[in-house]
Structure formats: structure tokens, C-alpha cells
Amino acid sequence: MSDLPLWATLPATVLLVAGGLFALTGALGLLRLPDFFSRMHGPSMGNTIGCGCVLIASMLTASAVTGRLAIHEPLITLFIVVSSPVTSMLLMRAARYRDRARNAVRPGRAPESTDD
Amino acid sequence: MTTIFHFAVDFAQMCFALAMVCATIRLITGPSAQDRVLAFDSLYISGMLTLLMLGIRSGSTAYFDMALLIALFGFVGTMALAKFLLRGEVIEP
Amino acid sequence: MKRVPVVLTLTLIIIWLLLNGTASPGSILLGVILAVLLMLAASQFRPVRPRLRRLYLVVPLFFHVVVDVVRSNIGVARIVLGMVSRDQVRSGFLDVPLDLRDPHGLAILAAIITSTPGTAWADLSADGATLTLHVLDLKDEAEWIRIIKYRYESPLRRIFE
Numbered sequence: 434m435s436d437l438p439l440w441a442t443l444p445a446t447v448l449l450v451a452g453g454l455f456a457l458t459g460a461l462g463l464l465r466l467p468d469f470f471s472r473m474h475g476p477s478m479g480n481t482i483g484c485g486c487v488l489i490a491s492m493l494t495a496s497a498v499t500g501r502l503a504i505h506e507p508l509i510t511l512f513i514v515v516s517s518p519v520t521s522m523l524l525m526r527a528a529r530y531r532d533r534a535r536n537a538v539r540p541g542r543a544p545e546s547t548d549d
Numbered sequence: 550m551t552t553i554f555h556f557a558v559d560f561a562q563m564c565f566a567l568a569m570v571c572a573t574i575r576l577i578t579g580p581s582a583q584d585r586v587l588a589f590d591s592l593y594i595s596g597m598l599t600l601l602m603l604g605i606r607s608g609s610t611a612y613f614d615m616a617l618l619i620a621l622f623g624f625v626g627t628m629a630l631a632k633f634l635l636r637g638e639v640i641e642p
Numbered sequence: 643m644k645r646v647p648v649v650l651t652l653t654l655i656i657i658w659l660l661l662n663g664t665a666s667p668g669s670i671l672l673g674v675i676l677a678v679l680l681m682l683a684a685s686q687f688r689p690v691r692p693r694l695r696r697l698y699l700v701v702p703l704f705f706h707v708v709v710d711v712v713r714s715n716i717g718v719a720r721i722v723l724g725m726v727s728r729d730q731v732r733s734g735f736l737d738v739p740l741d742l743r744d745p746h747g748l749a750i751l752a753a754i755i756t757s758t759p760g761t762a763w764a765d766l767s768a769d770g771a772t773l774t775l776h777v778l779d780l781k782d783e784a785e786w787i788r789i790i791k792y793r794y795e796s797p798l799r800r801i802f803e
Contacts, residue, residue, distance in 0.1 A: 453564030
């Protein structure tokens with residue numbers, strides 16, 4: 434990437450900085466938020482806006498390097514958009530199931546984060 | 550402008566590496582099993598983004614294929630782990 | 643006799659060509675063969691076919707979702723970085739009454755809700771009438787229900803039902 438044109442580097446710079454900051458904030462959320470169901474929301478930041486920014490930046494620079502429109506980056510975006518809801522819903526269901534099972538085994542404890 | 554762009558690539562790569570560190574801490578300390586699975590999910594997404602950074606830096610498309618493979622296998626791995634937490638087995642008869 | 647899912651086959655061919663990065667006759671031929679085989683294999687799994695109407699509504703829905711994703715990312719980032727004081731943030735589960743019944747519409751609603759940070763899909767009741775969400779910042783329950791119902795569900799119902 435010796436000398437890329439300005440129309441590619443300027444938006445790519447902004448997008449990379451923003452995407453990096455958002456993904457880092459999401460991972461910090463994974464560390465700092467108090468309980469599991471809140472922590473679910475942290476990585477979804479990295480999944481959505483982190484991936485989106487980086488993939489658009491990658492499209493811009495790859496198009497500038499090869500001189501034609503790079504169109505295979507949206508495949509990763511498509512795949513992440515299709516797969517991350519599946520993972521998140523299954524994890525959510527597993528967590529609620531395990532909470533319920535644990536509260537049923539040890540009834541002396543106060544039920545936490547179950548609503549039924 | 551190119552130097553600023555180089556700096557932005559370095560910065561983003563550092564951010565993703567720090568995100569991987571955060572996810573690893575949660576993976577090790579995480580009080581419950583679902584926390585660890587969630588941390589693993591976050592870890593492989595950050596790793597994939599780091600690979601894309603390397604791809605931008607070098608201008609080759611080989612890293613893109615690696616990123617796609619990491620996304621595919623990470624998804625399958627997280628699915629299997631979550632299914633195991635839910636049902637106690639991965640492939641049901 | 644079932645109708646042949648043309649869109650699925652064409653999508654598979656396009657993905658194959660994008661992965662290869664070429665459009666040579668050989669890869670197109672191999673792509674067509676693979677797509678037809680996979681389409682035959684997958685037609686066993688898809689008993690319900692979507693009926694799409696008013697497809698032009700997809701465009702405003704897409705832009706609404708992009709705007710909401712960016713906005714809620716900023717909201718979650720403020721909470722994580724401690725710009726909102728911790729005792730003001732009350733997270734919890736929220737029940738939303740749901741009228742959407744089409745499985746494809748529900749799948750897209752699930753994708754929208756999960757990819758918006760701050761909301762996560764928790765459960766759908768067995769009769770499909772109540773959707774349980776986990777919301778990170780449960781400041782205004784009526785506002786969340788209004789967003790889900792009017793911003794996402796009503797265009798999805800008009801597209802799919």
C-alpha cells in the first residue's frame with residue numbers, strides 16, 4: 434500500500450479508528466458489565482459496527498489497490514449477519530435454561546434473572 | 550495522508566488485540582460456562598478482524614479467505630458449545 | 643410438484659463466483675452444478691416458502707436498521723465507559739406482544755433485534771404471541787415496545803403477510 438488515492442484512505446482511516454474503538458469498547462463491556470445477560474450486549478457491538486467498519490475499509494483499500502471494485506468482502510458481512518443471531522439466541526436460551534435448572538436444584542437461593 | 554492511514558491501521562490492530570486480551574481474561578475468569586462461550590465468540594470475531602487488518606496492510610487476498618474460514622469454524626464451534634450447554638450433547642440421535 | 647427455488651440457486655451461484663473471484667466458463671459450470679445439487683438437498687429443509695409483497699419497503703427498513711444500530715452502539719458504549727451512572731441503568735427482560743406470524747419475518751426480526759446492541763432476543767412463547775427481550779437500558783418500557791412494534795414489525799408484516 435505505497436501510495437493509495439485520497440478518496441480511499443480518508444474514509445478508510447476514519448472507519449478503521451471508529452471500528453477499532455467500538456470493538457474495544459464492546460470487549461471492555463464484556464469485562465465490566467455486572468451479569469451475564471448484560472454482557473451479551475458487549476460482543477454484539479464488535480460483531481455489528483466493528484465488522485461493518487473494517488469490511489467497508491477493506492473494500493475501499495482493496496478496490497484502490499487492484500483498480501476495480503472489490504466485491505467479495507460483503508460475503509463476510511452476510512455471513513456474520515446470518516450467523517451471529519443464531520449464536521446469540523442459542524446462548525441466551527442455554528443461559529436461561531441453566532439458570533432455571535440451578536435455581537430448581539438449590540431452591541434456597543434467590544432466583545436471579547429469571548422471569549418465570 | 551498515507552502515514553496517517555498507516556497509523557490508523559496500527560491503531561485498529563492494537564484495539565482488536567486489546568479486545569482479544571479482554572475476551573481472554575473473561576474466558577479464563579468467567580464465573581459460569583456460558584460466560585466462557587460468549588468470550589470465545591468475542592475472541593474469534595476479534596481474531597478475524599485482526600486478520601483483515603493484516604490483509605489491508607499487505608494488500609493480499611489470502612488473509613480474506615483465512616478470515617472467512619475463521620468466521621465459519623468459529624460459528625460452528627460456538628454453536629456446538631452452546632448446544633452442549635443447552636442439551637448436554639451436541640449431536641442428538 | 644414443488645416450484646424450483648430460483649432465488650436460492652442464483653444466490654448460491656453468485657456466492658460461488660464471488661469466492662472464486664472469476665467468471666470463467668469452467669467455474670460458472672461447476673457453480674451451476676453445485677448450486678443445483680445443494681438446492682435439491684436443501685429443498686427438504688424448507689417446507690415454507692416466503693411470499694414477498696411490497697418489496698420497496700425493504701429500503702426504508704434497511705436504513706432505519708442502520709441508523710438504529712449506530713445509535714444503540716453509541717448508547718451501549720456510553721453505558722460501558724461509565725458515562726451514565728451505574729445505578730441509573732436498569733437492565734432486565736421485557737415482554738412485547740407480537741402480531742407477526744410468518745417464520746421468515748420472525749427470522750428477520752430476530753436478526754434485527756440481535757444485531758442491535760442493547761437488545762437481545764430471549765424467547766418466543768409457544769403460541770408466538772409474546773416475544774421476550776433482554777434490554778440493557780430499560781429506561782422506558784413503552785418506548786421500547788413502540789420501537790419494536792412500529793419501526794420493525796409493521797413493515798415486516800406488510801412485506802411478508
